[in-house]
Amino acid sequence: MDKERKELFETERITRSVARLALPSVIGQLILVVYNMADTYFVGLTQNDAMITAVTVCMPAFMVLSAIANLFGIGGGAVFSRALGRGELDKTATVCSVSAAGCAVVTLTYTAAVALFRRPFLSFLGASSAIVMDMSMECLMVTVCAGGLFTSLAAYLAHMVRAEGRSPQASAGVMLGGVLNIALDPLFMFAVFPADKAVLAVGTATSVSNLAAFIYYAVLLSGRKTMLSFSIPQALTGFSDQKKRGVLRDILLTGFPAFLMTLCENISYAVLDNLMAAAGIAAQAAVGVAKKINMLAHSIVRGLAQGVLPLLAYTYAARNYSKLRRIVRLTCISAAGISAVIMAFYMVFAGPLVDIFLPAGSGSIAYGSAFLRILCAGCPFSAFAYTIISFFQAAGRSKMPFCLAVLRKGALDIPLMFLLGRVFPVYGIVAATPIADIVCCAVSAILIKRWFTFFCSGVSIYSLPYCASWPYNRVGQ
Helix, strand or coil: CCHHHHHHHHCCCHHHHHHHHHHHHHHHHHHHHHHHHHHHHHHHCCCCHHHHHHHHHHHHHHHHHHHHHHHHHHHHHHHHHHHHHCCCHHHHHHHHHHHHHHHHHHHHHHHHHHHHCHHHHHHHHCCCCHHHHHHHHHHHHHHHHHCHHHHHHHHHHHHHHHHCCCHHHHHHHHHHHHHHHHHHHHHHHHHHCCHHHHHHHHHHHHHHHHHHHHHHHHHHHCCCCCCCCCCHHHHHCCCCCHHHHHHHHHHHHHHHHHHHHHHHHHHHHHHHHHHHHCCCHHHHHHHHHHHHHHHHHHHHHHHHHHHHHHHHHHHHHCCCHHHHHHHHHHHHHHHHHHHHHHHHHHHHHHHHHHHHHCCCCCCHHHHHHHHHHHHHCCHHHHHHHHHHHHHHHHCCCCHHHHHHHHHHHHHCHHHHHHHHHHHCCCHHHHHHHHHHHHHHHHHHHHHHHHHHHHHCCCCCCCCCCCCCCCCHHHHCC
16 A cells, blocks of 8 residues: 555544545535436426436436445445455455456346346336336436446446545546536437437436446556556456455455345335326326435435445454544434434425426426425434444444345335325325334444444443454454
């Protein structure tokens, strides 16, 4: 490691290290949300609820690519950072090659399956009418089937570049793709494609911008100032080697909760869209817009957690446990506090925010305002839970983040959608999400408190006395 990165991980003040790693990541995630909102905004200019619904329907299918990137990017990045913390520099090249090959193979398998079963897949995601189905089909083919590999690899490489401590460079690629997408949306919609192909236009803009981000990372990693070393042919051969199998196992176990959480979010959103379809296209379009606006708070938390994850993994592997607990405490307080401020803003300005994206005079505006206020109520609780999940991932404790990920999305909110939808039609379906976030937050608090209490001999995480050392054999339990 060079001197600057060694100082970042080992000797720099915690607040400065967290800020240097997290701030670029947060900005990058905000750009992602802005360009997702830009897609909805520009499509909303058509004053066509069916087009807005088509974009909403395709979002879960597109986000599966992020789930795959998280599996190998967060998993590979955490294993890479732990290897650096333990001084196992010979292991880092194997981690890079194995995770890159895995990301490419799984992405190609997914895109081929989507192309083969696209119609039943879109029906499951909520394309209930023929016009929505046709528009969604075009968007799906260009964003997932044609551009899926570059989208997934670009997101994967962002995680890996961040894992070696180069968070600004990692976020620059994300920003490049986002800014380019925002610029290409109106160009493709109003100058290149015909008026009735607006959904296809924004899908094409997304694929082109993600290709540009992938090229940026490829050029960045061709330089000499990187510890990342990729050899895909080497990774695809010789898996009889026990070392490679062990590395792959570590990557999958560490990254699987992040993959599962993103995948379950998409399944949950698909169920929500399907249930909402019974209330009509106006309600379905409104919930899609409310979800996208509510993504702002989640993106800040996601950026904060992903930015700090390499520092957590490195510090854990280096056995500096007193510093580890301070990082966790600072990250949790920051994430929950920022989310609480955003929640208050949404509660007050829900109507004007939704009005930006939905057709004037449409019944979907009233729905959207109510949906946004309901969804944002869970923001601070979701922020705390997501941060704790990231900590357990960084530490390689796969069981706890797995349980929390399933609890947060899937095990609790989907049954609640059906139950509350019967008691409080339409609005009860949406209310299931914040209720699940609150329960997951409570469970997360119990798990992290017990974990630190056990290793600190009865001292709670919420107080600040530090433990000079903990038995390393107990940390692995």
